[in-house]
Amino acid sequence: xxxxxxLAVDYYSQARLGLLHTxxxxxxxxxxxxxxxxxxxxxxAPDRLEEMGVKIFLCNxxxxxxxxxxxxxxxxxxxxxxxxxxxxxxxxxxxFQVFSLTDLVDVDEDGVYFRSHLDGxxxxxxxxxxxxxxxxxxxxxxxxxxxxxxxxxxxxxERIGAERTLQWAKRSKQFFSSPxxxxxxxxxxxxxxxxxxxCTKETVAMDFAGYALGGLSVGEPPPLTYEIIExxxxxxxxxxxxxxxxxxxPESIIEGVRRGIDMFDCVLxxxxxxxxxxxxxxxxxxxxxxxxxxxxxxxxxxxxxYTCLNFSRAYLRHLFKCKxxxxxxxxxxxxxxxMVELMENIRKSLREGYFLEFAEEFLAGYESNSSSFSKK
Amino acid sequence: xxxxxxLAVDYYSQARLGLLHTxxxxxxxxxxxxxxxxxxxxxxAPDRLEEMGVKIFLCNxxxxxxxxxxxxxxxxxxxxxxxxxxxxxxxxxxxFQVFSLTDLVDVDEDGVYFRSHLDGxxxxxxxxxxxxxxxxxxxxxxxxxxxxxxxxxxxxxERIGAERTLQWAKRSKQFFSSPxxxxxxxxxxxxxxxxxxxCTKETVAMDFAGYALGGLSVGEPPPLTYEIIExxxxxxxxxxxxxxxxxxxPESIIEGVRRGIDMFDCVLxxxxxxxxxxxxxxxxxxxxxxxxxxxxxxxxxxxxxYTCLNFSRAYLRHLFKCKxxxxxxxxxxxxxxxMVELMENIRKSLREGYFLEFAEEFLAGYESNSSSFSKK
Numbered sequence: 139x140x141x142x143x144x145l146a147v148d149y150y151s152q153a154r155l156g157l158l159h160t161x162x163x164x165x166x167x168x169x170x171x172x173x174x175x176x177x178x179x180x181x182x183a184p185d186r187l188e189e190m191g192v193k194i195f196l197c198n199x200x201x202x203x204x205x206x207x208x209x210x211x212x213x214x215x216x217x218x219x220x221x222x223x224x225x226x227x228x229x230x231x232x233x234f235q236v237f238s239l240t241d242l243v244d245v246d247e248d249g250v251y252f253r254s255h256l257d258g259x260x261x262x263x264x265x266x267x268x269x270x271x272x273x274x275x276x277x278x279x280x281x282x283x284x285x286x287x288x289x290x291x292x293x294x295x296e297r298i299g300a301e302r303t304l305q306w307a308k309r310s311k312q313f314f315s316s317p318x319x320x321x322x323x324x325x326x327x328x329x330x331x332x333x334x335x336x337c338t339k340e341t342v343a344m345d346f347a348g349y350a351l352g353g354l355s356v357g358e359p360p361p362l363t364y365e366i367i368e369x370x371x372x373x374x375x376x377x378x379x380x381x382x383x384x385x386x387x388p389e390s391i392i393e394g395v396r397r398g399i400d401m402f403d404c405v406l407x408x409x410x411x412x413x414x415x416x417x418x419x420x421x422x423x424x425x426x427x428x429x430x431x432x433x434x435x436x437x438x439x440x441x442x443x444y445t446c447l448n449f450s451r452a453y454l455r456h457l458f459k460c461k462x463x464x465x466x467x468x469x470x471x472x473x474x475x476x477m478v479e480l481m482e483n484i485r486k487s488l489r490e491g492y493f494l495e496f497a498e499e500f501l502a503g504y505e506s507n508s509s510s511f512s513k514k
Numbered sequence: 515x516x517x518x519x520x521l522a523v524d525y526y527s528q529a530r531l532g533l534l535h536t537x538x539x540x541x542x543x544x545x546x547x548x549x550x551x552x553x554x555x556x557x558x559a560p561d562r563l564e565e566m567g568v569k570i571f572l573c574n575x576x577x578x579x580x581x582x583x584x585x586x587x588x589x590x591x592x593x594x595x596x597x598x599x600x601x602x603x604x605x606x607x608x609x610f611q612v613f614s615l616t617d618l619v620d621v622d623e624d625g626v627y628f629r630s631h632l633d634g635x636x637x638x639x640x641x642x643x644x645x646x647x648x649x650x651x652x653x654x655x656x657x658x659x660x661x662x663x664x665x666x667x668x669x670x671x672e673r674i675g676a677e678r679t680l681q682w683a684k685r686s687k688q689f690f691s692s693p694x695x696x697x698x699x700x701x702x703x704x705x706x707x708x709x710x711x712x713c714t715k716e717t718v719a720m721d722f723a724g725y726a727l728g729g730l731s732v733g734e735p736p737p738l739t740y741e742i743i744e745x746x747x748x749x750x751x752x753x754x755x756x757x758x759x760x761x762x763x764p765e766s767i768i769e770g771v772r773r774g775i776d777m778f779d780c781v782l783x784x785x786x787x788x789x790x791x792x793x794x795x796x797x798x799x800x801x802x803x804x805x806x807x808x809x810x811x812x813x814x815x816x817x818x819x820y821t822c823l824n825f826s827r828a829y830l831r832h833l834f835k836c837k838x839x840x841x842x843x844x845x846x847x848x849x850x851x852x853m854v855e856l857m858e859n860i861r862k863s864l865r866e867g868y869f870l871e872f873a874e875e876f877l878a879g880y881e882s883n884s885s886s887f888s889k890k
Contacts, residue, residue, distance in 0.1 A: 176832075
């Protein structure tokens, strides 16, 4: 059986409805994947994720390699056992962290030397090493080591990063041998449309189980992101899932879905939550604001999450002002529930044929109020 | 109906089995009350407390007065509504915090001026103010403002604190008018047995709904605590609950129960949890230790809490090493579950008449291993 079933394509856009099968279950797409960097989605326990319908989240290869080390995870019976998560998991390649977080020592065709951001210790990633770590971790979806180029970057840098990523993808494909894992290819190419199309064709020719667009949402203006998706989309096979890495916000997810993306991941819903920035159907809200000190309504009257069903804006504000740990948990529960529900509504609109109407209506309510909170 | 039903007194000790009725339910005693300083038991949501059988916890009047202020809580419909807790709550008098945490400006017979530990603002507590705050907060059990004397203290200090506490108790009793709240008296008197007995008699003569022993567990050696409990116990009425404030550890709770105490509160199980110190039937465990890095057994094989049923010592250690918020939550769940279960087992042993055997067996397992963790 193929791992991806394309159930429907929207008549008025590129939006797709699908099912992704992994060794740990079925994921309805389009899907948003929360980020569980160090083997935990920050500030929320796995039973709460399960309860709200999360079926997959992402862990960072770089972080887990440093702590606790893939050998510990493997000895525990793999990542699912170690972190007690019975559904699907995805690990990234470590490339993004190596190129953005560490003290880089040397990069060449063969791989990269870098120093840990934790203790300065020297480490070596090659495509084979990065993939072996991921095979030891045992996530359901894994990706090859790639070189992520920031924004802005010179044409030369973009080409070097793109070619290196293609070479590393080829080596990863050869090295990979793990019947229960899916290897996705990562498409780089910076902000150069021709280079992106070239990379897409080359990567697709290698025949991966899915395709990730990397090196986007790295600081470029959103219209540029959307333009690049539009350019490469025609070269992506319809029968494989497409994953837009590091995206994102409710708006950018809707824009991505419209352009044919099936999978998203981003730290924003969880990171924002810990900073008191809550997602609502009326836009983003900074719950720490004085105006909420005697506001006894839920964060979002339309929301049915544990937080909104039980607690007021005033109480949440109090918890944030007091720096209570519960503030982070309740806000994280709410923001992730919001994202899960958004994706459910997107899929429902695709199933029933009104995706663009849904998108328009959602964005109108969301964007018009993002700076101020509805007084009702 | 009386608020306290004494169901049984142990034949071989002073230990008591009882039921405490409040406006928000029935509490089986002996009971351990977690501490929810600022209106949340740190690092755990109320649904988890409910799930594990917690029926009452304590909030701090001093902290809630400063943030968010009793006016906000009152406007929210009271503390139960504000924090979303349908069972019983107790507030302390604020005295302990005022005398230990703040910059004291002036204390006299009438009350105390102090500066907030948060912003240095000047505040005034009199017995009437402290009780009015608690009446506004609306906890089920409230206490009069008292003057807690530390250890060691001079006879003079002990006598001053004791007399002032008695005077304030008298004024509080007169001022109190709240049909749905229970007012407990606090007995001070330092480490002087005669003074303690005097305070006990005087306080009991005022006829409170329950009696709290304050100013113990403030640094004195545990045998001295137990001695003082033994001295005052004969002067406490059998038909009222007795509450030992700020205690404690599993050992000291068992010693307190043996001497006729019904209620306990302490920050230790939750504070220790956040520091990686876990309670087990084999004693205390510092989960951060290297020896647990590949230990895939649960924290406590006998425990049925969410943490022990789902996660290993190795994973918990990893979370603590990474300073993940989930570390605090999982450890808090475990430690509170441990305390709830300990109290359940104490009550069962009292019901079935084997309390001293239970106490002996528990302490033998717990104390013999408190510094090292059983290797099974």
